[in-house]
Amino acid sequence: KAGVTQTPRYLIKTRGQQVTLSCSPISGHRSVSWYQQTPGQGLQFLFEYFSETQRNKGNFPGRFSGRQFSNSRSEMNVSTLELGDSALYLCASTPREGANTGELFFGEGSRLTVL
Amino acid sequence: GENVEQHPSTLSVQEGDSAVIKCTYSDSASNYFPWYKQELGKRPQLIIDIRSNVGEKKDQRIAVTLNKTAKHFSLHITETQPEDSAVYFCAASKNTGNQFYFGTGTSLTVIP
Numbered sequence: 001k002a003g004v005t006q007t008p009r010y011l012i013k014t015r016g017q018q019v020t021l022s023c024s025p026i027s028g029h030r031s032v033s034w035y036q037q038t039p040g041q042g043l044q045f046l047f048e049y050f051s052e053t054q055r056n057k058g059n060f061p062g063r064f065s066g067r068q069f070s071n072s073r074s075e076m077n078v079s080t081l082e083l084g085d086s087a088l089y090l091c092a093s094t095p096r097e098g099a100n101t102g103e104l105f106f107g108e109g110s111r112l113t114v115l
Numbered sequence: 116g117e118n119v120e121q122h123p124s125t126l127s128v129q130e131g132d133s134a135v136i137k138c139t140y141s142d143s144a145s146n147y148f149p150w151y152k153q154e155l156g157k158r159p160q161l162i163i164d165i166r167s168n169v170g171e172k173k174d175q176r177i178a179v180t181l182n183k184t185a186k187h188f189s190l191h192i193t194e195t196q197p198e199d200s201a202v203y204f205c206a207a208s209k210n211t212g213n214q215f216y217f218g219t220g221t222s223l224t225v226i227p
Binding site: 031033035040041042043044045048050055056058059090092094102103104106107108109 | 216
């Protein structure tokens, strides 16, 4: 089975631009969540989607948004980029339905650099 | 919201020694506590987890203990090997979906 796939792997943007990141979960996984990883901050939860609906949202400004498609693929968008948005964005999917299902299967991440 | 604190931030041990990483959480409703290992340049991967109805769980050289009263849980690695060198993250979750609160990570170095 293919793992979680994230594209693009690396990207460089300038302040004020917007960016869209894509995530394809493991086949059969319907829950997709996004995390921001920065040095010293660990992984911070952005949002979770299940069956095309946002189920949970972290404490990030409205510039961060996401969506999920009927095939469970997910995208996240960051508008009006700031220098502090530079980070590794990790997508994770989970194998079972329902809450608190256990293991997160992470993708390799999209590394965003904002200049 | 939940707050997970993790200590130490860096840890160096000699090969064969034990390593212990500790985490505390603030929300008594949290009931699932996984540990992830992230090797340099790679994705985080689950190494062990524990649910709130269990006090201890062991998997070969790795064990996790949970003290619900004190709201803390720990990762124990025995007989450490160089391949154990990585960043380890603890996390906590409630039964409200797959929203996890992660600690800030511990960089473990095992010296051969």
